[in-house]
Amino acid sequence: MTQKNRLNGGQIDRDTTLNFTFDGKQYAGHPGDTLASALLANNVRLMGRSFKYHRPRGPLSAGSEEPNAIVELRSGARQEPNTRATTAELFDGLSATSQNRWPSLAFDAMAINDRLSNFLTAGFYYKTFMWPAAFWEKIYEPIIRKAAGLGSLSMRADPDTYDKGFRHCDLLIIGAGPAGLNAALTAGRAGAQVILADEDFRMGGRLNAETYPIADMSGADWAAQTVAELATLSNVRLMPRTTVIGAFDHGIYGAVERVSDHLATPAAGKPRQILWRIYAKQTLLCAGATERPIAFDNNDRPGIMLAASMRAYANRWAATPSHRVAIFTNNDDGHRTAHDLQGKGVKIAAVIDTRQDAPRSYDYEVLQGAQVVDTKGRLGLTFVEVNQVDGSTRTVECGALGVSGGWNPNVHLTCHQRGRPTWDENLAAFVPGGTLPSGMNVAGAANGDFSTHGALKSGANAARKALGLKGRAPAVPEAEDAPGTQTPFWYVEGCSRAWLDQQNDVTVKDVKLSHQEGFRSVEHLKRYTTLGMATDQGKTSNIGGLAIMAELAGKSIPEVGTTIFRPPYTPTAIGVLAGRMRGKEFHPTRLTPSHVWAKERGAVFVEVGNWLRAQWFPLPGETHWRQSVDREVTATRASVGVCDCTTLGKIDVQGSDAATFLNTVYCNGFAKLAVGKTRYGLMLREDGIAMDDGTAARLAEDQFVVTTTTANAGRVYQHMEFVRQCLMPEADVQLISTTEAWAQYAVAGPNSRRLLQKIVDPDHDISNEGFPFMACANITVCGGLRARLFRISFSGELAFEIAVPSRYGDALMRRLMAEGEEFDVTPYGTEALGVMRIEKGHAAGNELNGTTTALNLGMGRMVSKAKDSIGSQLSERPGLNEADALMQVGLRPLSAEDKVTAGGHLMKASGPVDAAHDQGYVTSAAYSPTLGHMIGLGFLKDGGNRMGETLRLVSPVTDLTVEVEVVSAHFVDPEGERVRA
Amino acid sequence: MHDLTPITALGGSAARVDSVGDVTLTEVPDVALASVAARRGHEGVCAQTLESVLGTAAPSPGHAAEGAEYAAFWTGPDQWMLSADFNGYEDIAARIKSEVGDTASVTEQTDAWVCFDLVGPHINAVLELLCNVDLAGFQTGRATRTSIHHLGCYVISTDAGQSVRILGPRASAGSLHHAIITVMASAL
Amino acid sequence: MIINHPLLGPRDSAEFVYLGAAALMDRPDPETASAEDWHDYAYLRDNPAGPHRELWFHEGGDRSILIVTRDTTTHEITGVELAREVASK
Known part of the structure; x- marks a missing residue:
């Protein structure tokens, strides 16, 4: 295929040929070309169909302001819709496809919309699809959705980064x-x-x-x-x-x-x-x-473009839309296009200048005081009709028309x-x-x-x-210095189907209709007509629409308003906003020190925040997660289990005022906690609602190690910084996170001490007498490695948590497994951890859910009245302390086969089931292998006084009604004998 | 002497080394770290003690300093991170505590961090895709906390334009490493 | 936005966590405060169109909490102080 419309000169590399296709047809261009310049050089003017009327369109511009020449680039997963051909840099093998047409660009069935344009004016959708309302979802929306949009998506993942x-x-x-x-x-x-x-x-x-x-x-x-x-x-x-x-x-x-x-x-x-x-x-x-266009009837045919863009195609890309062009201008700049194209051998049919005093030329005809009133050519411009200054009409034959209305x-x-x-x-x-x-x-x-x-x-x-540079300014090189004055000429008198916004098909007529129907402010105009709301943001159309509205309203343009612009300047791929944060890399992943080992054991992992935690460890033959979890619970309660609890937040609190500080952030007292002891702590928000819980271990007079829940670690640390810097600025307290510095494992079960005695160096006494429940100490393990030991229990069993520097975490876990063989040591995951804490009645995130108080959690008496702490004042509000306040209880199904589900609500044994009769709700539920049936934790009005009562647990959403008995939340070892063993 | 075998933050038995072009990323497991935070009212004494420990003034905000045994960088008001060779200084927290006494709180941080050295003539091309640091002003001896791949990291300029040390949260060592090497491939 | 950290110079606001109005620093004195005082402290906030003193926590930096005076209509920042220094005055 020859490049019929290629001119001489230009900033293209003619020594290299680039082959590309448009709608399957092969063309050739050169490095330096855009897709639009190469297509024009190949005598292709028709590049797309308009959004609403499916009018044939070619490029209006030569840059990023382009409303018309919007194509799909590439194919397969890299297919990119709505790309401006005027900015797409040509490369060898480029394939481009036109959009918004069927079956082909030259014959588009939906062009029928153009014939129906009298009905499809501004506000058409608002007026037409109003009623019947039921039609909207089933009929109107699917039809509109199918018709709307220009390009199509590949529906495949973006392969690029x-x-x-x-x-x-x-x-x-x-x-x-x-x-x-x-x-x-x-x-x-x-x-x-x-x-x-x-x-x-x-x-x-x-x-x-x-x-x-x-x-x-x-x-x-x-x-x-x-x-x-x-x-x-x-x-x-x-x-x-x-x-x-x-x-x-x-x-x-x-x-x-x-x-x-x-x-x-x-x-x-x-x-x-x-x-x-x-x-x-x-x-x-x-x-x-x-450059801004002028509106006149049928000003949107392929071949009609901005005059300076036409000049750019000729000078920079050595391409012209036609070898016979006319210019329609209201300023001298239009004449430059005529001059430059003439110089490149393009025939100038005429320069049509609205000004009666327009400059004349020896090289081509200038029609002074003339205006283009209509154009012809179905798929591309063939001639324009001109009203001359004397009122006569003249036809000018041309394959392209350069339009210049000045510059914005x-x-x-x-x-x-x-x-x-x-x-x-x-x-x-x-x-x-x-x-x-x-x-x-x-x-x-x-x-x-x-x-x-x-x-x-x-x-x-x-x-x-x-x-702020000083001294004499260097000389400015000599260059043209034409005055910049412009006289506006927005549209040709009497025009109607004259396009302002070519991408969204907004005409002068639509602006008139908008005015007539009262949508006169610029913001209403935009929304009623969709002027400027296409992918080009109205770069070539907004001002024209505004000017016409101003004239209709009898106001000046600034009185009607200005149009302002928002980011992004040009359409931007969502992918670039996401960057590398996609798929697995959407957020960073945190791995525990035993991760490599757990993976080897075939653990199933669960995401907890950014952490990956072992959820359970399936053994060969186990086909359902419950089998693994039940086994892990039973084995731990029978002998000993090990769980990685590194993910719990750990904050090192030091300083001579450390105890005072903890006394303020926890609602219960810490001032008198002895060195070598650990205490459970409940943290309240200032409004009296529970925020987080954990433990604080006093390793020295001036040092505590505070643990937080995994999910709240960052938030608690932040809260503590607020208290330290803003509320207790004079206190001598230093905080630092040590969460990741230590690998920490819970070793739980009746044989946990016997197992740890094989790990902990013998000079540390961890007998019940030497290291009682809630003790803590700096110790050494495995022949001298510094470690920390805490005798705390989440499972309700005799249990310890042992911490070593993270780099030794993998080795310690393997050692625990090896030394624990004689006790059938069992690693357990977060599911078994959850089951055991529900069996023991320990509150967790489900219970500390942002609505519950210490009283609700059954810890009302923990809130010390002997001291001020965050939340202690507002937790005494009457509204939080009513007689029938929700209290945490245990729930047991009357029939052992029945299901208990979290989220279900509690109703009295008989009576209506509705919100007005709500008695409370279930927060946590699990199958207890220890008891052989499901159990639940929940909040029940006046729950402390309703032990033994039968209630209905209902979940209308899942159509569930189960009879449950209110019991103590401590299903296992209510006296706490095991933890103290 | 205990008999537990350590693994690196990336989970290996040996430090990971990756090169793209003439830029090399090396995992550095042999770094002992301790945080030193001056006690309220003892800021001056603490800074003096650190000066004698370091052999040079405790670094000011945004800076790092290197002494014979220890190096340090500023982490917050009256707070520094001290580092030393892990071999021989594994007990860095205890050693520093014995120097500063009750004038500072010392916390072991060795295994809270993964440490990478990024070295080569085009590291700035890598850094500008990783983190928001004004590289023109990032001279040797500057240190800053910044976000890499949504991870709070310390970046220390050990030789401007040629070498930086990156400390990131240890549990996310894999994500951080992935982020750095993909960007190395992208930038170099 | 850029917050000019008193110790570290200009830093991107993305490094910070917004903690709310600086009025949070004025916690009522538990010895003397009435229930209304506590209610106001916990729940009532000024919402000015104009300069606003607010807390920004340098979570991704040195963990200082800053008091930033920011015009809510323009984002112009006219003052940045270390909260701990202001609180201990």
């Missing part, structure tokens, strides 16, 4: 056009840390699209030379292919670098994109300007905080205004300095100002 990164600089320059390049040169030569980011793969901005010179060379050459110099400066970082998508608080910017989008697949190990978080002391926005500064990033653009009468455009993001300045066309000279100068000056 994404990174996130952080960069810091003195000056961030956004946009590498004349202003940005000259700013970077100024700042870079001054030695500042500079980041220059540009969304394009070739830096230079409009300089690459124009023919006029800077000093004695072409603008493009000046850009290339400047970029080359910047690349030699170690303090300047050039970031091409990088879109700054958002300006956030205090000089923080989000930027997406497209590392591999110009490659068929990313290189091994390389990300597709990187989301950079840039910290800039100062920022210079040099984002340039976007790209103020988007100035709005991301609180900036409100202000209207500049001279430019007839919004310029940056209001409070800009902190540290941001704007230069060049983005600030309304439209000439090349103005951009170069303002870029350099703004950089000097941002960095």
